[in-house]
Amino acid sequence: MFEILQYDFIQNAILAGILISIAAGIIGSLVVVNKVTFLTGGIAHSAYGGIGIAIYLGIPVLFGATVFACITAILIAIITLKNKSRIDAIIGMMWASGMAIGIVFIDLSPGYNVDLMSYLFGSIIAVSNDDLIYMTLLDIFIIVIVLFFYKQILAVSYDSEFAGLRGINVKFFYTLILILSALCVVAAIKAVGLILVIALLTIPTYLAETFANKLSNMMIISSILATIFTLYGLVISYVYDISSGASIIMVSVVALAIVKLFKRS
Template identity: 75%
Template sequence: MVQALSYDFVQNALIAGILISIAAGIIGSLVVVNRITFLAGGIAHSSYGGIGLAIFLGLPILLGATFFAVISAIFIAFITQNNKARIDSIIGMMWALGMAIGIVFVDLTPGYNVDLMSYLFGSIIAVSNEDITFMAILDIFIIFSVLIFYKQILAVSYDSEFAKLRGISVKFFYTLILILAALCVVAAIRVVGLILVIALLTIPTYIAELFASRLSSMMIISVVFAVFFTICGLIISYFYDISSGASIIIVGVLTLLIIKLIKR
């Protein structure tokens, strides 16, 4: 493995994995605490429409996915706060519509025959320097947003009624959390893909909940576990020539099961 680190694509994969683990640990904690895992899944699959649109227009993939994901996050935030009765049906519709739009745009793109499986299940070894720059900027934005608005996010996450009484704009910060989740999902596409991104957001946080009593400590522990899963998954992927995204998630699930058994 030490010899493998001499290759640029392995170095990029390692850096990208660590950067995404930081974002996933922080945002995953907010997703789990706010019980919006299903909403994050809807955003993730809706962003596939942006991938198809970017391919059709010849734009950067992450740019198209970011646009669709953020728009979806804002729309979902509006719907969940104004029409909760039909939220499951609406999210399911957006989930399918985003995937369908992406597939249609790819089919309409002349001469495009690239395998789209890498966007569904991740291809961390194909991460470019531009992707790493995007992930680094995302991490900085997430960390600063959480540090600046930590008290407000904490209040909205655990007791929105109390937050309203304190004059905190619950709608704004709820929307902000969903937008941060959307950006994290887009960045994680290159690492684990759309299908497995929710697992990367939630598994480290489920483990962190067993050891943490505060949101801040939960975020830190989630980041540590996410980094551990990513590095182990990359090592397994390198030696056994299997998908890195799947390896990362399998390591995470096995770790969760082992810790659960030990705790019992």
């Protein structure tokens, strides 16, 4: 079994799994606490528009997806802050528009024959060195931002009205959380794909809530759990030759079920 570690693509996949899990644990905690899972789902699927545009223009896919996802996050933040009563319709529109834009531009790309399923359901064993650099920089950026603004993010996450009365710019930090979510979503595309990325952000955090009594602990525990699920899912994917993204999420779901059943009994 351990002989597979000699392959570069396996080493890259393991490193990518750890890097993505750190980001997913931190951002997933913010997503769950702020109750913006549906918003993040809209950003994730809208990122497909950036993938399509990047393929059409011949630029790096992650770069295109990042720019498009961040723009979408800012638009969603602006719109939902002004019109919270229609969040569901707005997210549905952004979700569908992003996917449609991506499909149109991919169809317009001449001679493109790469398997698009890897973007939808993940292919962590196809991670490149450039992808690892992107993930490393993303983790550093997320950790620095969260450490520097932890008190403000904590206040906005648990009581935005009180935070506003204390002089904290709620709109800025709400938008920042969505932008960080967009960056994390793009990084996780390689691991679990756009379809399953929300599960990676929420399941470890949902489990971490059982053991954590504050946000910082939740972030740490979520990152550890996400790492365990990702690496174990990667092993199952390799052994049984099945989709890495689906394997990772199934491991997460089984772990969640076991913990909940054990806790209930």
